[in-house]
Amino acid sequence: MYTVxxxxxxxxxxxxxxxxxxxxxxxxxxAPEFVYTLHNTRNGKSYFSCTSRGCVVRGxxxxxxxxxxxxxGRGFVTKNHHNHIGDASIxxxxxxxxxxxxxxxxxxxxxxxxxxxxxxxxxxxxLEYRALENALYKTQRRTRPAQPTCxxxxxxxxxxxxxxxxxxxFFSRRxxxxxxxxxxxxxxxxxxxxxxxxxxxxxxxxxxxxxxCLVTLHVPVSSQTVPAAYCLLGGRTEQxxxxxxxxxxxxxxxxxxxLVCDFLLPLQRVLARAFxxxxxxxxxxxxxxxxxxxxxxxxxxxxxxxDHLTGRVVRKALALPLLPPHMMAQGLSDVEEDAREGxxxxxxxxxxxxxxxxxxxxxxxxxxxxxxxxxxxxxxDFHREASKLSPSGGLYPFLERLQRxxxxxxxxxxxxxx
Numbered sequence: 111m112y113t114v115x116x117x118x119x120x121x122x123x124x125x126x127x128x129x130x131x132x133x134x135x136x137x138x139x140x141a142p143e144f145v146y147t148l149h150n151t152r153n154g155k156s157y158f159s160c161t162s163r164g165c166v167v168r169g170x171x172x173x174x175x176x177x178x179x180x181x182x183g184r185g186f187v188t189k190n191h192h193n194h195i196g197d198a199s200i201x202x203x204x205x206x207x208x209x210x211x212x213x214x215x216x217x218x219x220x221x222x223x224x225x226x227x228x229x230x231x232x233x234x235x236x237l238e239y240r241a242l243e244n245a246l247y248k249t250q251r252r253t254r255p256a257q258p259t260c261x262x263x264x265x266x267x268x269x270x271x272x273x274x275x276x277x278x279x280f281f282s283r284r285x286x287x288x289x290x291x292x293x294x295x296x297x298x299x300x301x302x303x304x305x306x307x308x309x310x311x312x313x314x315x316x317x318x319x320x321x322x323c324l325v326t327l328h329v330p331v332s333s334q335t336v337p338a339a340y341c342l343l344g345g346r347t348e349q350x351x352x353x354x355x356x357x358x359x360x361x362x363x364x365x366x367x368x369l370v371c372d373f374l375l376p377l378q379r380v381l382a383r384a385f386x387x388x389x390x391x392x393x394x395x396x397x398x399x400x401x402x403x404x405x406x407x408x409x410x411x412x413x414x415x416x417d418h419l420t421g422r423v424v425r426k427a428l429a430l431p432l433l434p435p436h437m438m439a440q441g442l443s444d445v446e447e448d449a450r451e452g453x454x455x456x457x458x459x460x461x462x463x464x465x466x467x468x469x470x471x472x473x474x475x476x477x478x479x480x481x482x483x484x485x486x487x488x489x490x491d492f493h494r495e496a497s498k499l500s501p502s503g504g505l506y507p508f509l510e511r512l513q514r515x516x517x518x519x520x521x522x523x524x525x526x527x528x
Contacts, residue, residue: 143196145204166190199236206235207242214246215253218510219275221246257504261289261320261344264505271509275517282339283357289344290354291321294361295516298338298523302329303363307483309335310371310381311393312346316496318505322346325377327358328492330483336523337492338362340512348376355384370483372396373471391478392471398428404462408455419452427463431478438473495519 146158146169158169169188206228213224224246225239255268264284272281274296283292302308309328317324323346327339339362341354358364369381369390382390405411405424413420426445433441442463449456467476495515 143198143201144192145200160192162192162194165193167192199234202232202234203237206232206237207245210242210246211249214249216270217275218270218513220514221250254506257506258320264291264320267291268506271506271513274520275513276520280513280516282361283354285353289350291342292354292357293340293512293516294358295336295338295340295520295523297520298329298331298336299362301331301523301527302327302338303365305329306365306367308364308366308369309393309483310369310377311492312372312374312377313493313496317342318508320344320505323374324496325351325354326492326496331523331526334522334526335492336519336526337516340516346374346376348380351377351380352384355380359384368481368483370481373475375471375475378475389481390475391481392431392476394431394478397431397467397476401427401459401463404459408458410455410459417452419448420456423448423452423456423459427459430463430467431476433477434479435473435477438468438477442468 144167145161147161149157149159151157154172156171158171159165160167160169167188167190171187209228209232210224213219213228214221221243222239225242229235258264267281267284272279274280278296280293280295281291282294284290307330309330311326311328313324313326314322321342321344323343325341325343326337327341328335329338339358341358343350343354364385366385366388369385369388370393371377371381371390372393373396378390378392381388402411405414405427410420410424414424415421423445426441426448430438430441430445442460445463446457446460449460495518
């Protein structure tokens with residue numbers, strides 16, 4: 111015999127809930143709270159069964175026109191008796207997991223953040239993060255667009271990656287051949303036009319496979335720096351960099367007096383041509399980082415604190431860019447003179463300075479004498495944050511992490527300027 115339950119809005123009937131399997135629909139009674147699954151629909155009637163293992167309850171609904179409504183059906187009937195009691199926690203967990211999956215499928219927010227925010231909205235849910243983590247990652251992967259296999263596939267960037275997490279425009283430019291993608295932070299980008307000192311950095315590690323480098327534009331805010339633009343490039347030549355720099359100059363109305371960048375020589379030359387009124391210098395941070403790594407490779411780091419001569423040579427080598435260009439050759443000679451009195455590895459370090467820095471880079475580009483900013487640690491903080499931009503997973507997971515990185519820096523910028 112069937113038991114009839116009439117529908118009352120918000121106080122009865124069936125309600126739609128996304129189940130643990132993303133493609134399956136589950137339905138629950140308001141009170142007592144049992145969960146049913148939809149089997150099929152015939153002749154205008156929908157047939158259900160209880161999801162509890164071993165339960166023989168079957169249900170039927172006469173009208174299921176509003177499938178996506180809050181309340182479903184005009185009369186729900188069940189046959190037989192449940193062999194278990196209704197458990198409100200099951201329904202609460204289904205609602206909670208459904209909300210988490212909908213967000214994981216539709217936005218690039220970090221999975222842990224989605225879980226924490228939805229847990230605050232569903233205090234009755236008892237599911238732990240470990241129980242949902244894999245399912246949410248699978249949902250996020252399944253709903254991403256197909257990964258591009260070559261740069262030509264990037265002619266149409268999916269809309270979900272063209273805005274920030276706050277919904278403001280983020281994507282700025284794509285080259286005709288898809289060789290570059292430019293993203294500009296709206297709030298920080300508007301601040302860049304008033305800055306007389308700008309910092310440009312090129313990173314080669316945290317880059318998805320289709321591209322060769324990530325170029326970022328940083329602006330000073332109070333005593334800190336914040337990225338204003340992120341540019342993925344397929345090449346590092348002047349032909350690749352020139353359109354990018356020109357686009358940023360026109361879009362952000364840049365008029366700097368000083369540009370500090372790393373020692374990517376094509377980038378320095380392009381910046382010098384695009385901003386003839388500005389001085390372009392190298393980054394002291396990048397120079398000292400490379401020279402100190404060379405010191406470690408040569409085994410001189412352990413002697414730096416114990417051997418007076420080794421410490422003096424290394425310190426002079428690290429301070430070489432602080433000399434004016436016309437004194438660079440004399441400064442290198444002083445370093446070489448001291449190195450002759452020490453071990454052979456000091457001579458190898460001097461050869462490194464002579465061939466790479468003074469010879470290839472050049473005294474004019476290497477010298478930072480008189481520059482008001484030399485970026486001893488400006489890029490260090492960004493590199494620490496950019497290490498989270500792992501290229502694993504392809505381009506679209508990278509862009510999702512880039513959106514989260516931009517959201518964090520925008521919050522930092524807002525807090526500083528408030």
